[in-house]
Amino acid sequence: MLVVLTGGTGGAKLIEGLGHEIDPAQLTIICNTADDFVLHGLNISPDLDTIIYTLAGLSDPVQGWGIQGDTFTVLQQLGKLGDETWFKLGDKDIATHITRTRLLRAGLKLSDVTDRLREHLHIKARIFPMSNDGIETRVETPEGIISFQEYFVKRRWQPEVKKVFYAGVKNSRPAPDVLDAIGAAVGIIICPSNPVTSIGPILAVPGVRNALKQVTVPVIGVSPIIGESAISGPAHKLMAAQGMEPSALGVAKGYADFLDQFVIDSEDEALTSKLETLGIGVLATSIRMKSLADKMGLARQVLALVDK
Amino acid sequence: MLVVLTGGTGGAKLIEGLGHEIDPAQLTIICNTADDFVLHGLNISPDLDTIIYTLAGLSDPVQGWGIQGDTFTVLQQLGKLGDETWFKLGDKDIATHITRTRLLRAGLKLSDVTDRLREHLHIKARIFPMSNDGIETRVETPEGIISFQEYFVKRRWQPEVKKVFYAGVKNSRPAPDVLDAIGAAVGIIICPSNPVTSIGPILAVPGVRNALKQVTVPVIGVSPIIGESAISGPAHKLMAAQGMEPSALGVAKGYADFLDQFVIDSEDEALTSKLETLGIGVLATSIRMKSLADKMGLARQVLALVDK
Numbered sequence: 001m002l003v004v005l006t007g008g009t010g011g012a013k014l015i016e017g018l019g020h021e022i023d024p025a026q027l028t029i030i031c032n033t034a035d036d037f038v039l040h041g042l043n044i045s046p047d048l049d050t051i052i053y054t055l056a057g058l059s060d061p062v063q064g065w066g067i068q069g070d071t072f073t074v075l076q077q078l079g080k081l082g083d084e085t086w087f088k089l090g091d092k093d094i095a096t097h098i099t100r101t102r103l104l105r106a107g108l109k110l111s112d113v114t115d116r117l118r119e120h121l122h123i124k125a126r127i128f129p130m131s132n133d134g135i136e137t138r139v140e141t142p143e144g145i146i147s148f149q150e151y152f153v154k155r156r157w158q159p160e161v162k163k164v165f166y167a168g169v170k171n172s173r174p175a176p177d178v179l180d181a182i183g184a185a186v187g188i189i190i191c192p193s194n195p196v197t198s199i200g201p202i203l204a205v206p207g208v209r210n211a212l213k214q215v216t217v218p219v220i221g222v223s224p225i226i227g228e229s230a231i232s233g234p235a236h237k238l239m240a241a242q243g244m245e246p247s248a249l250g251v252a253k254g255y256a257d258f259l260d261q262f263v264i265d266s267e268d269e270a271l272t273s274k275l276e277t278l279g280i281g282v283l284a285t286s287i288r289m290k291s292l293a294d295k296m297g298l299a300r301q302v303l304a305l306v307d308k
Numbered sequence: 309m310l311v312v313l314t315g316g317t318g319g320a321k322l323i324e325g326l327g328h329e330i331d332p333a334q335l336t337i338i339c340n341t342a343d344d345f346v347l348h349g350l351n352i353s354p355d356l357d358t359i360i361y362t363l364a365g366l367s368d369p370v371q372g373w374g375i376q377g378d379t380f381t382v383l384q385q386l387g388k389l390g391d392e393t394w395f396k397l398g399d400k401d402i403a404t405h406i407t408r409t410r411l412l413r414a415g416l417k418l419s420d421v422t423d424r425l426r427e428h429l430h431i432k433a434r435i436f437p438m439s440n441d442g443i444e445t446r447v448e449t450p451e452g453i454i455s456f457q458e459y460f461v462k463r464r465w466q467p468e469v470k471k472v473f474y475a476g477v478k479n480s481r482p483a484p485d486v487l488d489a490i491g492a493a494v495g496i497i498i499c500p501s502n503p504v505t506s507i508g509p510i511l512a513v514p515g516v517r518n519a520l521k522q523v524t525v526p527v528i529g530v531s532p533i534i535g536e537s538a539i540s541g542p543a544h545k546l547m548a549a550q551g552m553e554p555s556a557l558g559v560a561k562g563y564a565d566f567l568d569q570f571v572i573d574s575e576d577e578a579l580t581s582k583l584e585t586l587g588i589g590v591l592a593t594s595i596r597m598k599s600l601a602d603k604m605g606l607a608r609q610v611l612a613l614v615d616k
Contacts, residue, residue: 040410041409070381073400074402077403078406080428080429083407091385092385094402095382098402099389099390102349
């Protein structure tokens with residue numbers, strides 16, 4: 001089993017590539033849930049859903065979220081009934097949230113719900129939420145503390161960020177099998193996901209970081225940053241707010257205690273010696289994933305590092 | 309204010325007619341909620357919704373339920389995720405249930421939720437659920453006790469019915485303003501709705517029947533039965549199971565303690581003398597409502613009885 005730590009969009013691209021390069025049944029995905037939130041009374045897990053839709057072949061390749069060809073009839077009607085519409089939920093996507101909400105209220109754990117969705121959508125990879133406990137990424141701005149979704153979607157990551165923290169993480173536990181999966185992995189892949197709001201929360205769940213430090217198999221990361229900007233989203237802004245250097249080097253520093261190899265973009269090749277000083281092997285290549293061929297090509301190179 | 313007691317389909321037709329004949333702001337609807345149920349984790353109030361959609365001009369005139377031109381994307385996807393699909397919920401309709409469920413869980417009463425939906429859909433008539441308490445029509449069959457929706461929709465009213473009862477009604481209270489509205493009405497209209505599962509539960513809410521008995525204004529009923537069959541649905545079967553004669557006369561007998569006038573179909577004119585023996589005035593006319601003109605015509609005749 002290959003274990004893959006991921007958030008949503010960026011990680012989903014690499015996972016799509018991995019799913020084409022090896023039997024998806026060999027993949028165990030550990031997914032960020034600190035962006036989860038409740039809207040319209042429905043439990044929404046944006047990163048889990050992006051990964052589920054990607055592995056089910058349903059994802060929208062243009063948007064990077066939601067289901068391809070989805071319609072927005074429910075959301076429009078919710079608007080007419082006085083509800084908020086800033087978070088774009090498609091009709092098929094809403095079916096996922098209705099099902100998740102129903103099962104959670106019936107007493108199932110998020111990991112059980114995720115497994116059931118995975119099964120019904122015929123996904124062979126295993127998908128684990130990082131935790132069944134409620135953990136929420138919160139963003140401190142000059143105007144006050146807001147949720148990640150409010151910062152990211154509603155406010156389009158424009159507010160100045162003073163600090164990011166994961167409410168509830170200290171007393172959380174990893175979801176069942178998460179630590180076992182890491183311990184039994186033949187290789188670990190850290191996706192090119194936001195190190196502050198996607199990978200950061202996973203690492204902050206008590207026990208996860210330590211489990212990663214203890215594995216003897218290769219731990220391979222892929223940078224979500226090229227130059228001083230995130231490939232998509234606000235990773236560089238959030239890293240700066242957390243006192244991290246907003247670069248591939250800054251990402252690697254955050255993972256240095258468990259990372260063996262880091263895949264960076266050719267543009268950042270000059271960082272190689274600094275990364276090697278941290279004890280991290282480097283592969284500089286093209287890491288932008290625009291086409292399926294890009295995703296498969298990068299996945300192939302990552303898999304080669306695992307096998308090396 | 310005219311007070312109208314109603315269930316779903318049949319009552320909605322007369323209410324549509326009434327809404328065209330007088331200013332809808334003069335109507336206060338008291339609606340059955342004993343068919344309410346939870347499906348997909350969503351609180352569904354079929355009769356309230358039929359009335360709301362009718363008065364909002366959204367209803368589907370062919371089906372008699374749901375919203376005209378609605379799509380079924382969410383339901384299809386729920387099916388793929390392993391959920392039941394025997395109750396046809398359209399996408400716009402689901403927005404209603406999502407909103408209702410969210411507001412009920414936030415602590416609002418069903419009457420407040422109904423009022424909010426009414427307001428957002430620009431409905432001028434007042435719409436009250438008969439009660440904010442959970443009351444459930446249950447159907448006793450040879451195979452056991454099932455919910456009304458299971459009997460009516462899932463099993464298409466085919467099981468033999470031994471008895472019908474309203475679980476929870478004994479300790480229920482009318483929703484706020486229900487008794488006051490009846491007391492202050494200039495006339496009361498009992499819609500051509502199922503006397504066992506639509507009007508029966510309303511009358512069984514403690515205080516309602518007594519309030520109807522005490523009014524001095526005209527109480528006008530419209531028969532849901534022609535000959536020995538319901539105009540639509542299983543009213544005749546359910547009446548027989550309850551020991552009621554399955555005819556317009558049987559319906560009138562059930563309402564005799566408060567009914568002043570009963571509108572029956574011309575086909576049933578022969579019942580006139582028996583009805584008059586009960587102290588009930590009779591109007592025999594065409595009571596089938598297929599077109600809007602039929603609905604308006606019948607409404608006009610009912611309003612004339614109120615004014616007489």
